[in-house]
Amino acid sequence: MLVSVNWLNNYVDTSSVSPEELAELITKTGIEVDGIDYFAEQSSNVVVGHVDACEQHPNADKLNLCQVDVGEEKLQIICGAPNVRQGQKVAVAKPGAVLPGNVKIKKTKLRGVESNGMICSLQELGIAEKYVPKDVADGIFVFPKDTAIGADVQRLLNLDDAVLEFDLTPNRADALSMLGVAYETAAILDTELTLPDEHVHTDSEQASDYISVGVDAADLNPYYGAFIVKDIDIKPSPLWMRNALMAAGIRPINNVVDITNYVLLEYGQPLHAFDYDRFGSKHVVVRRAGDNERMTTLDGEERTLSSDNLVITNGQEPVALAGVMGGANTEVNDDTKTILLEAAYFSPQAVRATVRDTGLRSDSSARFEKGVDPNRVERAGLRACHLLEKYAGATVLTGPIVFDELDRTEKTVTITEKLINHRLGTVITSAEIETILNKLQFPFVKHDDMFTVTVPTRRGDIAIFEDMLEEVARMYGYDNLPYTLPEGSSQAGGLTKQQELKREISSYLQGAGLMETMTYSLTDEASIERLVSPELRAKEPKPVRLPMPMSEDHNYLRLSMVPELLKSVAYNRARSQMDISYFEMGNVFVTNEQTLSQQPSENLRLAGAMTGMWLRHPWQHEQKQVDFYLVKGVLEGLFAYLAIPISFEQTKLTDMHPGRCASILIDGRIVGFLGQTHPVLEKELDLGETFVFDIDLDQVMDFYTNTTSYEPIPKYPAIARDIAFIVDEDVLAGDIKETIEKEGAPLVKNVRIFDVYKGDNLPEGKKSIAYSLFYQDPEKTLQDDEVEQSYQTIVASVNEKFDSYVRS
Amino acid sequence: MKEQLEAIRREALAKIDKAADLNTLQDIKVTYLGKKGSLTSVLRGMGSLSKEERPVVGELANNIREAITNEIAKKTDVLEKAALEEKLEKEAIDVTLPGRPVHVGGPHLLTSIIEEIEDLFIGMGFEVREGPEVETDYYNFEALNLPKGHPARDMQDTFYLTNELLLRTHTSPVQARTMQQYGGSQSVKMICPGKVYRRDTDDATHSHQFTQIEGLYVDKHVRMSDLKGVLNKFAKSMFGDDRKIRLRPSFFPFTEPSVEMDISCKVCEGVGCSVCKQSGWIEILGAGMVHPNVLEMAGYDPEKYTGFAFGMGPERIAMLKYGIDDIRNFYTNDKRFLTQYHHVKGGTL
Numbered sequence A: 001m002l003v004s005v006n007w008l009n010n011y012v013d014t015s016s017v018s019p020e021e022l023a024e025l026i027t028k029t030g031i032e033v034d035g036i037d038y039f040a041e042q043s044s045n046v047v048v049g050h051v052d053a054c055e056q057h058p059n060a061d062k063l064n065l066c067q068v069d070v071g072e073e074k075l076q077i078i079c080g081a082p083n084v085r086q087g088q089k090v091a092v093a094k095p096g097a098v099l100p101g102n103v104k105i106k107k108t109k110l111r112g113v114e115s116n117g118m119i120c121s122l123q124e125l126g127i128a129e130k131y132v133p134k135d136v137a138d139g140i141f142v143f144p145k146d147t148a149i150g151a152d153v154q155r156l157l158n159l160d161d162a163v164l165e166f167d168l169t170p171n172r173a174d175a176l177s178m179l180g181v182a183y184e185t186a187a188i189l190d191t192e193l194t195l196p197d198e199h200v201h202t203d204s205e206q207a208s209d210y211i212s213v214g215v216d217a218a219d220l221n222p223y224y225g226a227f228i229v230k231d232i233d234i235k236p237s238p239l240w241m242r243n244a245l246m247a248a249g250i251r252p253i254n255n256v257v258d259i260t261n262y263v264l265l266e267y268g269q270p271l272h273a274f275d276y277d278r279f280g281s282k283h284v285v286v287r288r289a290g291d292n293e294r295m296t297t298l299d300g301e302e303r304t305l306s307s308d309n310l311v312i313t314n315g316q317e318p319v320a321l322a323g324v325m326g327g328a329n330t331e332v333n334d335d336t337k338t339i340l341l342e343a344a345y346f347s348p349q350a351v352r353a354t355v356r357d358t359g360l361r362s363d364s365s366a367r368f369e370k371g372v373d374p375n376r377v378e379r380a381g382l383r384a385c386h387l388l389e390k391y392a393g394a395t396v397l398t399g400p401i402v403f404d405e406l407d408r409t410e411k412t413v414t415i416t417e418k419l420i421n422h423r424l425g426t427v428i429t430s431a432e433i434e435t436i437l438n439k440l441q442f443p444f445v446k447h448d449d450m451f452t453v454t455v456p457t458r459r460g461d462i463a464i465f466e467d468m469l470e471e472v473a474r475m476y477g478y479d480n481l482p483y484t485l486p487e488g489s490s491q492a493g494g495l496t497k498q499q500e501l502k503r504e505i506s507s508y509l510q511g512a513g514l515m516e517t518m519t520y521s522l523t524d525e526a527s528i529e530r531l532v533s534p535e536l537r538a539k540e541p542k543p544v545r546l547p548m549p550m551s552e553d554h555n556y557l558r559l560s561m562v563p564e565l566l567k568s569v570a571y572n573r574a575r576s577q578m579d580i581s582y583f584e585m586g587n588v589f590v591t592n593e594q595t596l597s598q599q600p601s602e603n604l605r606l607a608g609a610m611t612g613m614w615l616r617h618p619w620q621h622e623q624k625q626v627d628f629y630l631v632k633g634v635l636e637g638l639f640a641y642l643a644i645p646i647s648f649e650q651t652k653l654t655d656m657h658p659g660r661c662a663s664i665l666i667d668g669r670i671v672g673f674l675g676q677t678h679p680v681l682e683k684e685l686d687l688g689e690t691f692v693f694d695i696d697l698d699q700v701m702d703f704y705t706n707t708t709s710y711e712p713i714p715k716y717p718a719i720a721r722d723i724a725f726i727v728d729e730d731v732l733a734g735d736i737k738e739t740i741e742k743e744g745a746p747l748v749k750n751v752r753i754f755d756v757y758k759g760d761n762l763p764e765g766k767k768s769i770a771y772s773l774f775y776q777d778p779e780k781t782l783q784d785d786e787v788e789q790s791y792q793t794i795v796a797s798v799n800e801k802f803d804s805y806v807r808s
Numbered sequence B: 001m002k003e004q005l006e007a008i009r010r011e012a013l014a015k016i017d018k019a020a021d022l023n024t025l026q027d028i029k030v031t032y033l034g035k036k037g038s039l040t041s042v043l044r045g046m047g048s049l050s051k052e053e054r055p056v057v058g059e060l061a062n063n064i065r066e067a068i069t070n071e072i073a074k075k076t077d078v079l080e081k082a083a084l085e086e087k088l089e090k091e092a093i094d095v096t097l098p099g100r101p102v103h104v105g106g107p108h109l110l111t112s113i114i115e116e117i118e119d120l121f122i123g124m125g126f127e128v129r130e131g132p133e134v135e136t137d138y139y140n141f142e143a144l145n146l147p148k149g150h151p152a153r154d155m156q157d158t159f160y161l162t163n164e165l166l167l168r169t170h171t172s173p174v175q176a177r178t179m180q181q182y183g184g185s186q187s188v189k190m191i192c193p194g195k196v197y198r199r200d201t202d203d204a205t206h207s208h209q210f211t212q213i214e215g216l217y218v219d220k221h222v223r224m225s226d227l228k229g230v231l232n233k234f235a236k237s238m239f240g241d242d243r244k245i246r247l248r249p250s251f252f253p254f255t256e257p258s259v260e261m262d263i264s265c266k267v268c269e270g271v272g273c274s275v276c277k278q279s280g281w282i283e284i285l286g287a288g289m290v291h292p293n294v295l296e297m298a299g300y301d302p303e304k305y306t307g308f309a310f311g312m313g314p315e316r317i318a319m320l321k322y323g324i325d326d327i328r329n330f331y332t333n334d335k336r337f338l339t340q341y342h343h344v345k346g347g348t349l
């Protein structure tokens, strides 16, 4: 909503504050003012002049040589506008004038003839092209004949007007009208309010001789008023009205259209003028449209309607889409003599349905959709009639003819001083509340400390105590509210166990050198089935597709975070960022339903992607590429930090390197996987060797205890023994380790692999794996023979199980 | 014999003084004090001395042995120190060469901001809760006083999965869920961070996915001044002690009265500049007193219980705090962007 301060001044005197101060006050009290636009940039030295003479330039066909009287002097001006004529009153920029865009007007010569100024178009005076009336769009602006010569054009054309841009919240539909804004402003400035003139002369002719009104859908149209206005002289509307409309962002057209638009903005009540002589009957019938009924709206489009749409008909065919747009065949034109002026209440539901079905949105529909003031419908019609009498020379027949089942009841809300202060934490007195209600012009009755407030229908947003509480609070001023802290019982705040786990994981991985990312939860069709962790795949989840996505890149709920992480890696590689170590925690969405009937379960996961060089230290000839064991080491470290034992099992997974992929297990349950992505996928996504991991944190949660108990530092020394087995190449180091741990328990506290060797000194197809065993007894110093005995048991078991022998 | 001994002393001390390395010193020790050394051989001739002379010469010989031993020790010390110094000198390295790089990770900027806000409210006794990202129409809208057909429910904005299921458009459903869980008879004091979704085309200022933090406090006798006090505390901790706040009336279907909170602009100190669009204030969050319909639907008697709620966008806070001009930066995960904000706790706006 654009609010012209000059227009607002018709109802309430704002001269005590500047437009900037007014904007600030309105913003603080209720409606956000997004900005202040001066209607036009400042211009100076532009006055009204009379074209005394106008003849063709001696040396140029398209230029006119004009003698212009500007009051104090007469100026010879050369003008190129096609519409300049002798006898016109025009806007003259005198020599020394400055026009918008810092255009300085000087005395000059055009084709050998002196020109002392410029005759201006509205565009040259700074009015935006789209608001300039069509009849003067291609030339200079012409003032009415009675305009005083020498008058200041800036003032006359309202060019100094400040326009406040309101950012309205949906509840404040009242401020979609200048009167609503005037009530608000009068309350804020605590000043008088002057209401517009709605007086109409009585006429001997009866509107009922011209029209009857019938409504078949009173639920959607509880009030319809039809005014008949005769003897209309279609012409431009008065200058002040055109100025007001342009400032409000509406292009002036002619007096009838301008008046309906003006009253729409003034009262917030849309009106519609039909050309009576082309209406086609003497009967207005309002009804639901038939299914597939057709009509042509005044934008020339043929529309197919349904029974959701309310239409105005002449008893036979639709002549308007109620509250949205009129029909082409009854539109007012230059020959119109008599109009049927409609002032109606169309229900928000009816108009919303038509807007939804047709995609047509207008200043009218916007107001009906929010609900217009039931007590202002007929008054707006009268106001328009008053203006038509005055500015179109029209006669208003005695009327209007109405259908009226409109509920105009005003609500009442009860408030007390005590409850208001109790809710706000303030000390507002009864007298202050009275003052506030008076400023708002809300009538009330006071009984002891109880106010029964009558809410005017213009404020449809107020219905309950809390609404009235807000009115009192905002008028009292939020700046005046004290700062307090809650008095209620204090409780210990904190994180849930899962949130603590997330923070622990994040801090470990950051310390280990990984960066956290945030990717989109919505992925694309190509990625949806990709790199789903084996334990999740086993649940046979069904992909969930959005029925109305915004883009094909984001139309599925993800089942894995890895594909989006890989996209981030590719994005960086395309920008020469080759070394990436990323992790992320987030939800994937799991359901078995083909057609969703309930929410998918949300599975919290940890995923990562690592590629490129991990360490690059050239001058000491050190570098280390990210590889499987680096990623595995990070995860082993993480779970050691979380005090959760994990193990790994070789596995094969679609889209993963068949020989470099492992599932991750806790207590025998698969909780995720890690490995290198498949080289074919890497090529497709433009990746280098990339290692990824994906872990189900919901399962990890089952094993996570965030309280670590104290373990005493061992008193007795540990004994280390090294041992190397020679085995077939396909024997897994982890399997031997497991056997050592099992056989060595309880004395073997720790087993570490310190060497793996294949080559010269070993038979073909064999490898050697070396382990360090750490023995310890918490109770006493270990004896050599105890260690030796255990050692021999281990060697025997391993050799038997893996067909190995000890390397000497 | 005495002369002989004195000569040994002179000769030995002179040699020690001249010795240039530890080997020479060792040789000197053997030459004079060893089993076949000169001092020993002189003493072997002691038998030929008279009873009176023996102790005198003996004492002298001991003195000389002691003197030589001491001098050797002293000299050894000096030479060892010199040798060490020489060795260390040779070990000198070029300290201007670059060190071995350590891999440094870090949090996502949004996580930093969310955790900072979480910690702040935990300090004020709030618990941190989360809720599902796929929500029911009921919790996302109806329970928040947005019945079907409500004009403020913009269907176009919502990613619906079915008629009843959708991607949540705000974190507010967690309010309703938490209150329901607390069963209408306990106070609720929680904040809820999370991802939310809107049907927007991604551009510099719109993202189909973004984050929000919601806060809720419901108890007997929660006042609007409490909301102001809590938000003031939040604003000062988050943006600096010199920030002022202001509340402006606004509208949200689930609160009444509803307000928006601005903080004073740091750049211009309230005078007006391009950052604050000349107003001197920067909009930070929306808040209000929980609407009685919302309390009632969640099982709280609005006659007995009142509450406040607030919600804010970490992206907006980050963009304001660090002058980030494109919201897509948070989700493209460009390494050059991510690394910029690894050490950004605190900061000013």
Ligand SMILES: [Zn+2]
Pocket (backbone or CB within 6 Å): B265, B266, B267, B268, B269, B270, B271, B272, B273, B274, B275, B276, B277, B278, B280, B281
């Ligand atoms: Zn500023």
